[in-house]
Amino acid sequence: MENEGAGQGLHARVLESLGPAITAGEYPPGTILRTDELEQRFDVSRTVIREAIRVLESMHLVASRRRVGVTVRPAEEWNVYDPRVIGWRLAGPDRPRQLRSLTVLRSAVEPAAAGLAARHATPTQCAELTEHAMGMVATSRGQQLDAYLVHDTAFHRIVLTASGNEMFARLGDVVAAVLTGRTHHHVMFTDPDPAAVTLHVQVAEAVRIGDAERAEALTREITVGAMAELDVLAP
Amino acid sequence: MENEGAGQGLHARVLESLGPAITAGEYPPGTILRTDELEQRFDVSRTVIREAIRVLESMHLVASRRRVGVTVRPAEEWNVYDPRVIGWRLAGPDRPRQLRSLTVLRSAVEPAAAGLAARHATPTQCAELTEHAMGMVATSRGQQLDAYLVHDTAFHRIVLTASGNEMFARLGDVVAAVLTGRTHHHVMFTDPDPAAVTLHVQVAEAVRIGDAERAEALTREITVGAMAELDVLAP
DNA sequence: GTGACGTAAAAGTCATACTTAAAAATGCGC
DNA sequence: GCGCATTTTTAAGTATGACTTTTACGTCAC
Missing domain, CATH: 1.20.120.530 (GntR ligand-binding domain-like)
Incomplete structure (x- = not known):
């Protein structure tokens, strides 16, 4: 698997933290992540968090809905052919x-x-x-x-x-x-x-x-x- | 294929325009897209364009590099298992x-x-x-x-x-x-x-x-x- | 209890200012 | 004229504040 490592840019850093955590099942399906909470947790701007979320969303790992937040999707809905998802799961439990x-x-x-x-x-x-x-x-x-x-x-x-x-x-x-x-x-x-x-x-x-x-x-x-x-x- | 259609949000609209165009080969590999050009073309803010680009990047359809722009990647590098990529290609030439x-x-x-x-x-x-x-x-x-x-x-x-x-x-x-x-x-x-x-x-x-x-x-x-x-x- | 309605919360959008990386041009010594 | 270091410039990346939109939830009337 191509070692993209931390990639470049802050959004990649956030992604490399959230992605493995989600695929590892650390956030059960239905868990809600709020943008501003993540902002503080990673000490980055909204822009960065939003871009990371967009990518996770495109992998079907999460779904973002207004007035609700970013909810973690069940494993059956993940894009399991995404190379990064495969990599994360292989690195996890x-x-x-x-x-x-x-x-x-x-x-x-x-x-x-x-x-x-x-x-x-x-x-x-x-x-x-x-x-x-x-x-x-x-x-x-x-x-x-x-x-x-x-x-x-x-x-x-x-x-x-x-x-x-x-x-x-x-x-x-x-x-x-x-x-x-x-x-x-x-x-x-x-x-x-x-x-x-x-x-x-x-x-x-x-x-x-x-x-x-x-x-x-x-x-x-x-x-x-x-x-x-x-x-x-x-x- | 799940008809996500135009999705919700402006970034999805941009995505549903650029994705099919790229997978249709309308932008030959190496073509450079500049963010501010896209901003004008779609009449949306930087945020929106950037989020769309991030998703295209996660599909390996494009690569974004500083001081260069967003370059279209050759077809061999695309994430051809991404459901949306499959859908776009099935809808194109x-x-x-x-x-x-x-x-x-x-x-x-x-x-x-x-x-x-x-x-x-x-x-x-x-x-x-x-x-x-x-x-x-x-x-x-x-x-x-x-x-x-x-x-x-x-x-x-x-x-x-x-x-x-x-x-x-x-x-x-x-x-x-x-x-x-x-x-x-x-x-x-x-x-x-x-x-x-x-x-x-x-x-x-x-x-x-x-x-x-x-x-x-x-x-x-x-x-x-x-x-x-x-x-x-x-x- | 049920339905209409208003409120508020969180994501989404926009505009702007600033930072950073790297390609390209410039200049210098040789 | 050539090679290498230095500066310039460009476009992406980041940060922030103001504003919009959707929608879950609570309230109140019936």
Whole structure:
């Protein structure tokens, strides 16, 4: 996930404080925030608070109504595909749930993307794919998890992009976040599953020769593995 | 798609003017919008413009930099999952492309959702599913496309919700938009494909008895049909 | 109790003054 | 003429006070 950090400007600072708090459930649905209260709390002007509120509103995290105030909306109404919302939830107490739902999404999307990639990938993309698969092999043993992760995320990002579907392509950050989260939460000592590494190599090959069926099936195996892995860890 | 229309407030009015224009490609990437110029154009105060800009910025449609202005970002950077962005693009010249990419997304997600629904659907949801499948049968003949559409969208929305995955559930609006768009663009005279109607009935049944494999396979058939249908129409 | 009405509270809007960052122009030494 | 530091300038960012609009809520008459 792109680290926008505190962003620039005061409104971003307010946003980076309220956003995580709301998505963490610190303000139950229906909670009312008053503008002038926030003004004092953050010691900034109305302008700044209002702009932050507008952004939260566009994420459907809050709704602003006259004579009432800014009310926190229930989680079911949030724009859960907003990269920032995803980032905040991954950083908060809802992390396990979020990681799980994203992995399920990934399981649905990535096989389809791989199938399309087999048809549409450019020679360059095929080459990069093979390259990163090789990189994964090279770094799959001996505590090189960070280097491995770089190749892994790059690999999946390329598959999603090569699918030629813009909606798939924009999930690259999400997948990267899941993979990163997985690695850093996992037993950082265990080397990656050799079977998974092999699968990646095979996917790269299937995409290269344009075998959509095979690329899809192999990718499905990868995601099934990811789901299984999550089941072992999760509560 | 939820018709937020012009929303309330002046900033929403500005947004509903700039958003569609940008997503329609009327301002090529890199185009610079100056705040005071917009102020005059819309005859509103700085506050209003700034709030609208903040929202566009949160959608990654524009980036605001000091001493430069508000620059329009390239389409690859847009938050294409934002419901409003989807709505704007569906209403603009990019409609065919958008409809296509959403249908592909749907093809990936819905079968998986149906599989999960077979495991997690509540009795109530099963009942509703059957009810709407019946409704589709009842309205599938004799120019009742509007009534049919109501059942169709409800059906798919329930499947997505019943999957128990929040990310899937939030695609309900998207699927509804695609179905609606399909119906209203299509030959509004042709009755729905009887095979598709039957498939919906069978999906409802599979979900009811908890046959995940079958629910997934049948839903895949539905989405394959939707893709094929699109291929016939599209340029 | 119900309905009309008035009040007040909070968001929304506007205008203006001021601050800050950074692009661009300027000037200086070499 | 070229490179680098310095100043200038521009447009966004912030702060503030005055005013408008919507609307929840309490009041009063019936």
